[in-house]
Amino acid sequence: MAKKPLLEFTDRGIYCARGKFYIDPWKPVDDAVITHAHADHAYWGHKNYLAHHLSKEILLYRLGEINLQTVEYGETVMKNGVAISLYPAGHVIGSAQIRVEYQGEVWVVSGDYKVEDDGISTPFEPVKCHHFISECTFGMPVYTWKPQVQIFEDVNNWWRTNLHNGVATVLVGYSLGKSQRILQNLDLFNGKVYTHGVIENTNEALRRNGVLLNPTERITANSVKEEVRKGIILAPPSSVSTPWMRKFQPYSFGYCSGWMAIRGAKRRRAADRGFVLSDHADWNGLISAIDATDCESVYLTHGYTATFSRYLNEIGFDAHEVHTLYGGEEENPSNLPEGETPNVPENNNANQVLSFGEDLSEAGGVS
Template identity: 40%
Template sequence: MSYPDVIKPEDLLCPRPAGLYCPPGDFYIDPVRPVDRAVVTHGHADHARAGHGVVAATPETLAIMAVRYGEDFAGRREPIPYGESFTRDGVSVTLVPAGHVLGSAQAVVRWKGLTMVVSGDYKRRRDPTCARFEPVPCDVFITEATFGLPVFRHPDDAGEIRSLLLSVAQFPDRCHLVGAYALGKAQRVIRLLREAGWDKTIYVHGALERLNALYEAHGVDLGPLAPATASGPKDAFAGQIVIAPPSAIADRWSRRFPDPVDCFASGWMRVRARARQRGVELPLILSDHADWDELTGTLDELRPGEVWITHGREEALERWCQLEGIPARALRLVGYEDEEGE
C-alpha cells in the first residue's frame, strides 16, 4: 500500500507506553496514564482516565467522566460533538459514533491525505441507548478484538431478554438479580426490557443511580426505577428484576433478596466455564463489543489499506486479515481490559 507523499502510518500514529500517540499533533488517543493532551473515545475506565491536561471527547463522554471522576477530572475539557472536527498542527480529528455506549466515538485522524480511524470499542448492532456505529473509509483501521475468535457469535438481544422474562414468569417467588456493568450495559438491559414490554418498576443498585440519571438527561427513557434498598420482608422483591454491578452479586448485599436467580449480562457468558465460575444460574449473552462476525464484517466492508489491532484476541483476527489479503499488525497495547464494560 502506497500512502500520500510517501507518508507512513507510523508518522501519524504510533504506539507508546502511555498509549497511541500522534507526533505531528502532539496528543494521545485513550492514553493509559496522565498526559498533556488526550482524545478519549468513551467513558469506560480502561479508556478514560483522570489527570490529563486537556481532554477532547464527545459532550456525553465528558459528562460521564465528570460523574465517575469528579468535575476536576482534567485541566480543561474540549467537547467535540459527533461530526465536528478540531485541527491541531495540521492534524484533523473528527469524532463519529462507535455504537459502544452513550457518547462513544471513533476518532478519525487525517493528515496530509492520510486517514486513520481509531475505533475504540465498538459494536455494529442496534443499541437503544446510544448512536449506531458509522463506517468511515480509511487507509488504516485500528480495531479492538475483545471477541476476536469465531466461537464468539452473539445471539439476538431480544431473544436473551425473552429468556430473562420467561424465567421471571416461571419463578414468580424468586427475585432475578441481573449483573450488568454500570456504564452502558445496565442502561441497555433496562431499555431492552422496556422494549420487550416490562413496564414494572426495575430496582437498581445505588452504584447505577448517577449514570442512570445521566442517561435520562441525554434522552434515554429508562422508565420507572427504584433503589434496591427498600426495607421490609424479603418477599417484597419476589417476581421483581434487580440490576446491579457484577461485583454486588457475590457480595453480602445480595442476601436481602428472596432466593435470587443470579443472572449476568455479558458476551463472556458464551463461555460456559465462565458462567459456572461465577455461579451464574441464567447467563445472558449481551455484549457491548463486536463479535467475530461484526469484526470481520466491518473489515470486509471498509477494506482498509492496513488493520492495526489494539487488544483482545489479536492472533485470530490478524490471521483472518492475512487470508483476506489485508496487511495487519497487533499493537498489543497494555492497559485495555477485556472485562471493563463487558
C-alpha cells in the same frame, strides 16, 4: 527515509506527534482524545480531554472536575493542523471512533465497538480510512451473537418465571452500557426495575446529559426487601456473592456477558442463567466492520489479537498486533480453560479512580 506514520503506539497510548495529542492514553498527558468513558479508556490525570458530548456527565462523575471539551458526531476539531472528528462506535452511549486526518492520510481509532443497533447507543458507522485501529475482544469464530431481540425474549421469560415461582430476579451487567441496554429492553409490564447504587449513579449521569431512560428505583437502606423482590434487580459484577446481594434470597441470578458463550463460564460465575449479551462486535461483526473501512492496514489492540491477526492476514488484510492497556469492562473471566483467555494485559487495572467502571464504595442497601 520512510514516512513517519500519523499515529504511533507508545508507552503512554496512541500518539499523534503532528497534532501533539494522544487517543485513550493510560498515562497522564497534556491532550487526550477519549473514545468512551469506560475506565480502561478514560483515565484520570490528563490536562485536557476531548470526547463526545454524551460522555460528558459520565466522565465528570467518574473522573471528577476535569478540563473537558465535548463535540457532536461528525464535528471537526483542529489540533496543530490535524483534523479530528468523532463517529459512532455503537459500543455504549457516547462511544466514538476517532478519525484523524493530515494531508490526505486518514487513520481511525475504533476504541470498542459493536455493529448491532442496541436501541440505546448511536449505531456504529463505518468510516473509510487508510489505517484502522481495532479491538478484537471476541476475535474467535466461537463468538457469534444471536440478535438481541432473542436474548431479551429469554431474559423477560426468565423474569416472568421467577415471579411465578416467588423468586427474586437479579440480573448482572456492567454499569455503563450493559445496564442501560438491559433497562431499555426489559418488559416493564412484569414489574419495577430496581438498581444498585453504582448503576443508578450512572443512570443519573446519563439523564443529566439528556439521555431518556426507562424508570428505575435506587435500592437504599430504606428500601423494603419484599417490594424489591417483586421487581427485577440490576446489579454490577462487583456485587456478586456479597452480603448486599444475599439480602434478596431466595433469588435467581443471571449474568449478561459475551463470555457466557464459553462452556462453563456460567458455572464459574455461580450464575443460575447466563445470557450471551456483549457490547463488543462478534467474529462476523469485526470482519464486516474492518472490511467496510477499505483500509490498507489494520492494527489490533486487545482481545484475541494473535488468532485474529493471523486470520485477517490469511484472507488478504495487512494486520498487525499491538500491545495496549485496553480491555476489561466486559468482565473477562479470570479462570477460563487453557487457551480461552483473551490477550488482555495483567496490569490493565492501573486506573484507580474507578476500576473498570465499578465504584466499589457504593454498595447500596435494603431494609
